[in-house]
Amino acid sequence: MKKIETYLHKKILVLGLAKSGVTAASLLHKLGAFVTVNDKKPLSENPAAQGLLEQGIKVICGEHPIELLDEGFELIVKNPGIPYTNPMIEGAFEKGIPVITEVELAYQIAEAPFVGITGTNGKTTTTTLVFEMLKKGNKQPLIAGNIGTVASGVAETATKDNAIVIELSSFQLMGIETFNPKIAIITNLYDAHLDYHGTRKNYFEAKSNITKNQTDDEYLIINADQEETFDIARNSKATIVPFSTKKQVLNGADIRNGWICFDGERVMEIKDIALPGTHNLENILSAMAASKLSGVENTAIQEVLRTFTGVRHRLQFVEEINGIKVYNDSKATNILATVKALTAFDTPIVLLAGGLDRGNEFDELIPYFKNVKALITFGETAPKLERVAREAGIKNIKRVDNVEKAVPEAYRYSESGDIILLSPACASWDQYISFEIRGDIFIEAVHKLK
Incomplete structure (x- = not known):
């Protein structure tokens, strides 16, 4: 960790805890700052805040009192989930x-270079692939951000011999000043999080922050099949490295005659890659590009791609039961995520879908239902x-109470050679506190079947 004096004797407010707030508060305290933590959860129900209090850090819990801003703070470190429309943030700007x-803080203290990954879809899979390829290539990577340990915690222990591979959300990227990854990846861009950002322009601008401090000594890997990523590249000073699943590109990653290639060099045949799905080829190409730019040999990349079958809850292979893959x-x-999952397979699918009703319809799925032989629904959106499904001509439709009950029904409609696919097309919050819990219950139900 760099021994910086930037925050020595500075009054700093850490707004919102969760893991990133706790780590940031502790780090700032070590760096000699006068830290105040403010979290909405009451102190009696807040073990994280209690732990900070024991370290000698000032803690204010139970509310976000606007008058707190009158105490002369020189900086606020904000939890990424707190919107910029929050009165405390608006008051701070005034x-x-x-x-x-916290990502900005991590960059300021890190001795190691960063490989930063952002985008709408594919961030976690790409981040994991880059990490695994760098690890197999003996580059001593550390993983951080949304997928791993809190970035500033990783940065504390990283040395110049490491590389910090970090998944970055638009929320995190809105709060950077000097953050500058050696290699940045933008997987793709679609409309998302508009309830937070307000407009797609604001959302795309937040994503573009990943390259705002890059120079031609750094690399920006972009999806060459999307005009939106090219718009960001045009305003970047980084060396642009494109990837494409649809065309050949110069100085980048693409597909040629059934091979994934980098800068025209064949790296691996697609038929030998374990991870299914056309959309995952995008993730593979961008991860391969980052790994090649980091000096990883083809043999290491090949070894990862022969064995990597997916990140948990992201088109994750669970089990094969009597010839049925789950x-x-x-x-x-x-x-969009469910469309990508459906197009990953060309065999009959029994689809499990449903969840929180956000008011949208699902007509966009109809063209992709051609391989769906049965639909098992659950949750608020089941009727929609x-x-x-009826409009698409699917005859086998069954509604159940929840994911656990959906699994045996899906198996009943399946036969050898079929795919059972949980791809809900909906958030989980009508029945489950997270998509992870929903997925874990699904996996457990599958194992019970076996």
Whole structure:
């Protein structure tokens, strides 16, 4: 960790805890700052805040009192989930108090270079692939951000011999000032989180922050099949490295005659890759590009791609039972993610779908239902999904109470050679506190079948 004096004797407010807030508060305390932590959860129900209190850090819990901003803070480190419309944040800007997220803090203390991954879909799979490829290539990577340990915690222990591979959300990227990854990846861009950002323009601008401090000594890996990522690349000073599943590109990653290639060099035949799905080829190409730019040999990349079958809850292979392959794609919390899952297979599918009703319809799924032989629905959106299934000509439709009950029903409609696929197209919050819990229950029910 760099021994910086930037925060020595500075008054800093850490707003919102969770894991990133706790780590940031502890780190700032070590760096000599006068830290105040403010979290909405009452102290009696807040063990994290209690632990910080024991370290000698000032803690204010139970509310976000706006008058707290009158105490002369020189910086606010904000939990990424707190929107910029929050009165505390709006008040801070009115007073001229800078607001950052914990990722910026991590960058300032890190001795190791960063490989940063952002985008709408595929971030976690790409981050995991980059990490595994760098590890197999003996590059001593550490994994951080949304997928791993809190970034500033990782940065504390990282040395110049490591590389920090970090998944970055738009929320985190809105709060950076100097953060500058050696290699940045933008997997793709679609409309998302508009309830937080307000407009797609704001959302895309937040994503573009990943490259705002890059120079031509750094690399920006972009999806060459999307105009939106090219728009960001045009305003970047980084060396641009494109990837494409649809065309050949110069100085980048693409597909040629059934091979994945980098800069025209064949790296591996697609038929030998374990991870299914056309959309995963995008993730593979971008991860391969980052790994090649990091000096990883082809043999290490090949070894990872022969064995990597997916991240938990993201088109994750679970089990094969009597010739029926079962996949858990609980992370598919929107229609686009389910479309990508459905197009990953060309064999008959028994689809499990449903969840929180956000007011949208599901007609966009109809063209992708051609391989769906049966639909098992659950949750608030069950009637809507059943309507589009009928319009698509699916005859086998069954509604059940929850994911656990959906599994034996799906098996009943399946036969050898079929795919059972949990890809809900909806958030989980009508029945489960997270998509992870939903996916875990699905996996457990599958194992009970066996």
